[in-house]
Amino acid sequence: MASSNPYDHRSHDYRLLVKRWKAFCKDAKLKLQPFACSAEEHIYFIETARELAAQGEPWIYISAGVHGDESAPPWGLLEWAEAHVDLLRRHPFLIFPVLNPTGLILNTRADYAGMDLNRNFNHPSEPVVASWRKVIKGRKLAIGLCLHEDYDGQGCYLYELNGSKHILGERILADTSVLIPKDCRKRIDGRAAKAGLIRRKVIPEMTGQPEAIVLHLHGAPITLTFESPSEFCIVERIAVQKRFIESSLKHALGLT
Numbered sequence: 001m002a003s004s005n006p007y008d009h010r011s012h013d014y015r016l017l018v019k020r021w022k023a024f025c026k027d028a029k030l031k032l033q034p035f036a037c038s039a040e041e042h043i044y045f046i047e048t049a050r051e052l053a054a055q056g057e058p059w060i061y062i063s064a065g066v067h068g069d070e071s072a073p074p075w076g077l078l079e080w081a082e083a084h085v086d087l088l089r090r091h092p093f094l095i096f097p098v099l100n101p102t103g104l105i106l107n108t109r110a111d112y113a114g115m116d117l118n119r120n121f122n123h124p125s126e127p128v129v130a131s132w133r134k135v136i137k138g139r140k141l142a143i144g145l146c147l148h149e150d151y152d153g154q155g156c157y158l159y160e161l162n163g164s165k166h167i168l169g170e171r172i173l174a175d176t177s178v179l180i181p182k183d184c185r186k187r188i189d190g191r192a193a194k195a196g197l198i199r200r201k202v203i204p205e206m207t208g209q210p211e212a213i214v215l216h217l218h219g220a221p222i223t224l225t226f227e228s229p230s231e232f233c234i235v236e237r238i239a240v241q242k243r244f245i246e247s248s249l250k251h252a253l254g255l256t
């Protein structure tokens, strides 16, 4: 378990995180599968309930650690998984615990070579992206959850890319605001925001596309990118990331 003392938390210790995932996967009879490398660090994914996916149930995609200076999401994802083994067995999940391990170790947004992964998901010339695309190829997705943080954040906020009229963001942010309030800035990262929600109805023009947009183009009907404020307490940020996953699955897919 994570220490309750935020000064003790080794949130940038990738090897410790992998050790925790390996122990969890062993207990849950799951496999932590390496699919790429960044410098000397393996990058992993986990898939659950393959047999249900083979019968047509779409995958629930969750990733963390795309930006290395955002250390709460990988731990929130781990703590969520540890608390929801039954749910993982009942539905097909595709989980990427840390997509940029060298950034996490170095506490940098980009990886060890200065590459911002979230501006390169449409660039298969990047080896990590090429390997990631091979893993997701051919998989029908129910939803994509992308876990992030913002050092300018004054609370939590959410990008919702959702073709449906049923907006999820307000309900999700109501759940997460019990732990960390919403970021109520009217403009966030150059975009109009309302009570922490940034809705995308149209794909923005970008040469370097982020993960959420590539997942949308891949066919995910809903992608949610959650941002917690990285200057807040690590323990609260981990808790709010875990709550975001729970709340998203509940409101989007009815899963508890």
Ligand SMILES: [Zn+2]
Residues within 6 Å of the ligand: 066, 067, 070, 148, 149
């Ligand atoms: Zn980020």
